[in-house]
Amino acid sequence: MSDKVTVLVAGSWGTALASVLAANHSEVYLWTRNSDQAAEINGSHINNKYLPGISLPANIIATTDMETAVSGSKAVVIVAPSSGMRQVARSLKPFWKDEMLCVHATKGFETESKKRMSIVIAEELGCDEGQIVVLSGPSHAEEVVRLCPTTVVVASPDDKRTAEAQELFINNDFRVYTNRDQVGVELAGALKNIIALGAGLSDGLGFGDNAKAALLTRGLAEISRVGVELGANPLTFAGLAGIGDLVVTATSQHSRNWRAGFMLGQGKPLDEVLESMGMVVEGIRTTEAAYAISIKLGVQMPITDQIYHVLFKGRSPRSAVEALMGRDRKPELEAISQETWEQWHS
Structure with a gap:
């Protein structure tokens, strides 16, 4: 079997995961739309815009041609921004084969449909959602490429595919656990970005x-x-995709979501914050999606509600905090159903 693995696309997280894979596999193809970026990666083994000062393994090969990137690969890892996921999956479709392992590592929702990324990918590839493996957990790209110890989780209801994904990535610097709860891992990875903005x-x-x-x-x-x-x-x-990823994203200056929230808290307008970031801040789109989801489900998300009003309705950050602190008195632990109690203890 081929030892080629493909990563789509060449942002900071995609490049970091390509670096992990390059330690395990002989060929790692990294697809990008930007020909100058591809030339820089191939010629100088750097991706200066997204990971400045980091030397990349020589067996990472960048290309702007999707067919070249994907043909003959045993696995495709999609790390596109949530806003571009559907288009990237659509571009992958002509070269996709059912025997390929598909992993995605994007933490967000499709803004228009409010769908999780595994659903978007499955729709475009024409496969079952369970065939898509989700990779998530506390993992700053800047630390992963410096070989700092990192632990993540891969999730799918298909045990065979999660085992394959675990084997694909795991090494002495990058530990990988498996989980059958694809929905929970995906939701945790997306929704924690809202709380990181708030932090x-x-x-x-x-x-x-x-x-x-x-x-x-x-x-x-x-x-x-x-x-x-x-x-x-x-x-x-309570696991890596939940509290683990929440802590790392909400407490570190590596986090784009934390940095964006910090600038907003200092009084900078959203447009100026986004312009200065130069990269996608997934928590902003996710806040919009989660706000709509909470209304549709009738589920209370008070922090999300306040951050939504700061981002999109002109509420001041200080007023949002005052609104949260002034909410009605409540018990800390909420009543749960017998079914949920049994699920917790199963």
């Missing part, structure tokens, strides 16, 4: 560690609440 807002306002700890804790509660409503296992949110 940045809190830090930008100078509110300190007490506020941020409360924000993360209550943020995890509302992520879990909507996740369970959509069929996820509540225990997933």
Whole structure:
């Protein structure tokens, strides 16, 4: 069998995962639309825009041709921004074969449809959603390429495919666990970006560690609440894709979502924040999608609600915090059904 693996596309996370795969496999093709970027990766073994100062393995081959990138690969790893996922999957379709393993590592929703990325990919490839494996967990690209110890999870209801994905990525620097809860892992990875925005807002306002700890804790509660409503296992949110990814994204200056929130908390307008970032901030699109989902499901997501109004309705960050602190008195632990209780203890 071929030892070729393909990664689509060459942003910071896609390039970092290509670097992990290059330690395990003889050929790693990295697809990009940008011919100058491909030339830089092939000629100098760097991706200066997204991972400045990092030397990439020589067996990463960049190309702008999808057929060249995919043909003969045993696995395709899709790391496109959520806004471009459908188009990338559509471009992959003519060269896709059912025997290929498909993994995606994008944390977000399709803005228009509010669909998870595995659903979008499955629709475009014409396969079952369970054939798509989700990779998620606490994993800054900047640390992964420097071989800092990193642990993630791969999820699919198909045990064979998750085992294949685990084998594809795992090495001494990049540990991989498996999980059958594709829905929970995918939702946790997307929704934690909203709370990371909120953590940045809190830090930008100078509110300190007490506020941020409360924000993360209550943020995890509302992520879990909507996740369970959509069929996820509540225990997933206590794992790598849940609390693990939430902590790393909401407390580190590597995090684009935290940095965007921090600038908003300092009073900078959203347009200026996005322009200065130069890269996609998934939490902004995810906030819009999650706000709509919470209304549709009738599930309370108070932090998401306030961040939505800061981003899209002109509410000041300070007013949003005041609204959260002034909510009605509630018990910390909410009543759960017998079915949920049994699921927690199964």
